Amino acid sequence: MAVQRGRHFLQIPGPSNVPDRILRAIDNPTMDHRGPAFGVMSREILQGLHGVFGCAGPVIIYPASGTGAWEAALVNTLSAGDRVLMYETGWFATLWRELAGKLGLEAEFLSGDWRHGADPAAMEARLREDRDHAIKAVCVVHNETSTGVTSRVAEVRAAIDRAGHPALLMVDTISSLGSMDYRHDDWGVDVTVAGSQKGLMLPPGLSFNAISQKALAASKSARLPRAFWDWEAMLKANATGYFPYTPATNLLYGLREAIAMLEEEGMANVFARHHRLAEATRRAVRAWGLEVLCQEPQEYSSVLTAVLLPEGHDADVFRRITLEKFNMSLGNGLGKLQGRVFRIGHLGDMNELMLCGTLAGVEMGLAAAGVPHAKGGVQAAMDYLNGNA
The missing domain is CATH 3.90.1150.10 (Aspartate Aminotransferase, domain 1)
Structure with a gap:
């Protein structure tokens, strides 16, 4: 060129684009991730994320891309052979379905045309057919980055409720969080998946699971293998402001600044x-x-x-x-x-x-x-x- x-x-x-404020924050010297200053910072970040996700419950941070957060959502709540209901809204919904299959889940994909969001009525109809409750989770991409189409998450939640179905609701907000209205608690979402490199204005490298009490309860009986992605280990360490393994310290500096910028606006x-x-x-x-x-x-x-x-x-x-x-x-x-x-x-x-x-x-x-x-x-x-x- x-x-x-x-x-x-x-x-x-x-x-x-990463704003200068966040670049300057990331540029700080790396601190001791076992020291007292780090514990203060991470507790501040974990609390600040509640306002971004619209949740009162825990938010878990991984040093990973959004794909890691997809996997974490599934392996912490499901067991091999479980059925998950997904909707074909575009390329990233397709990739999430493929990941579910690789984990040994039975991923059922409702067909879409890549020009519309997930159809709540179609999902409700399928859930009503599932009288034995073989479907354990419903997975929806909030903002499909490949198409510029959003799905109406609150209406999907209402469809699940009308069907009287106990499935967990998992939502990918990798490209919408921090840019579009999203309400984890108000919309009854059980696991929200997110990444750092979109509305949070950070480089790639952090991913997130916001989790409900229902999802936490499901994690107690889930049997898919998990180690790096294990919620239990994260929550135990996070309670005191630390992580069970080395976190992406300098990206966390940037995340603290990003939360501050969102709160200021x-x-x-x-x-x-x-x-x-x-x-x-x-x-x-x-x-x-x-x-x-x-x-x-x-x-x-x-x-x-x-x-x-x-x-x-x-x-x-x-x-x-x-x-x-x-x-x-x-x-x-x-x-x-x-x-x-x-x-x-x-x-x-x-x-x-x-x-x-x-x-x-x-x-x-x-x-x-x-x-x-x-x-x-x-x-x-x-x-x-x-x-x-």
């Missing part, structure tokens, strides 16, 4: 900011004459927008040209969407000027790649933002 000047625009839907304001930037992005897409992948307005993501390119145009070619000419990275299409869509990330430490620069890069990239489009997408976004600041 040619020499690039200026700031690289990282506009993928995660890892998101206020979670409601964080969600409103993301919603505003997402709507501006969708208005730009429509002004270009292109199509948003998500087909249901109430399921639009505030984290990213996946954009369909016209037939005969390769989204990966467009992305390559945009990167080479304008030093901006956009998300690629995953799985069956490869080459068909590009994804604009608008999450984390993001403001209006950053978004307008991003959309200008997309509009110039469309022209450079010869993708048919109308002009004026950036202007449509600015018009909206000027009226909704």
